[in-house]
Amino acid sequence: MVRYVNQDVIYQKLIEVFGEDYVVMEWDVVKGSQDGYTRKLYCPRIDFAIGPFNINRNFDYNNQIITEKYNEYEELFNLLIQHSDMPNNSLTGNSNPRCFLTVEHENEVTRKHMIGTIINASAIGKVGIIIAAQEKTYRALLRIRKYLESLVRFNKLNYKPENIIIIKFNEFMTCMQQFGIDSNNEHL
Numbered sequence: 001m002v003r004y005v006n007q008d009v010i011y012q013k014l015i016e017v018f019g020e021d022y023v024v025m026e027w028d029v030v031k032g033s034q035d036g037y038t039r040k041l042y043c044p045r046i047d048f049a050i051g052p053f054n055i056n057r058n059f060d061y062n063n064q065i066i067t068e069k070y071n072e073y074e075e076l077f078n079l080l081i082q083h084s085d086m087p088n089n090s091l092t093g094n095s096n097p098r099c100f101l102t103v104e105h106e107n108e109v110t111r112k113h114m115i116g117t118i119i120n121a122s123a124i125g126k127v128g129i130i131i132a133a134q135e136k137t138y139r140a141l142l143r144i145r146k147y148l149e150s151l152v153r154f155n156k157l158n159y160k161p162e163n164i165i166i167i168k169f170n171e172f173m174t175c176m177q178q179f180g181i182d183s184n185n186e187h188l
Contacts, residue, residue, distance in 0.1 A: 006133055006169055007047065007105055013176045014048055014103065017076070022051045022100075029098055029124055035059075044120040050101035059096075067093070069100045070126050076179045077127060077165070083175050084167040085142055092162035097126040105169075106141065107133045114144050122161045129165045131172045141166045 007025075014023045027049035030041075034056040052069060054062035070077075070093050081089050102125030104117050118141070121128025132138035145166060151157035167175075 006131075009173070010103065010105055010131065011048065013173060013180075014050065017176055017180055018050050018101075024049045024051070027099070044116075044124065046099075046102045046120065046124060047105050048103035049099045049125070050103070051099055053099045054097060063096070066097055066100045066126050073101075075182075076175070079175045079179055080129065080165050080167060080172070083171040084165050086165055090162070091127065091165070093126045094122065094124075094128075094163045098124045099126070101125050102128045104128070104130045105133065106130060106137050108137060111140060111144060114141055115148070117141075118144060118148065118161055118164055119159070122159075122164050125163070127163050127165065128161075129167065129172070131167055131169050133169050135168070138166065138168050 011023065011025050025048055027046045028043060029046065029049075030043045032055055052062065052065045054066060056062070077091055081091060102121040104121050106114060106117060109117075114137075117130060118128075121130055130141055132141055145161055145164065148157065148159065148161055152160045
């Protein structure tokens with residue numbers, strides 16, 4: 001697997017904001033699983049997963065603590081939405097996530113790969129953030145999201161990526177920096 005400089009920068013920023021105990025790089029969604037999700041199914045690997053995690057049979061409790069974390073970081077999500085091309089500036093969290101947050105970093109990949117990235121990030125995280133390294137990747141991801149939304153509108157698909165934030169790398173870093181500064185000031 002090819003690693004990019006941005007991945008290390010993103011990883012460090014995620015640790016600054018969420019804490020080292022919560023951030024997992026290259027997360028295998030079934031590793032450590034104690035529920036029905038096994039290697040018999042397709043098992044994506046997420047660039048960055050932020051806990052808490054929902055990998056045992058305590059679904060109600062896990063969803064409760066993930067929802068609490070979601071509420072705790074609502075200000076960050078609002079900031080990210082303002083700097084992204086989020087439709088209607090609304091975010092609806094996944095009601096059955098495997099983890100609190102998924103973060104995918106996309107460089108130049110195929111459109112088919114990008115569809116998988118959007119679907120996996122949406123299905124696995126309460127919120128999925130997809131960071132586009134380049135302008136053309138960003139535009140392609142936005143077109144794919146619109147395509148998926150049109151499939152829902154025409155009753156071709158029941159899936160709607162309402163928990164996905166697509167954002168450019170520089171905008172993501174700016175938001176994370178600003179949130180970190182604001183959060184630190186509140187705790188003084």
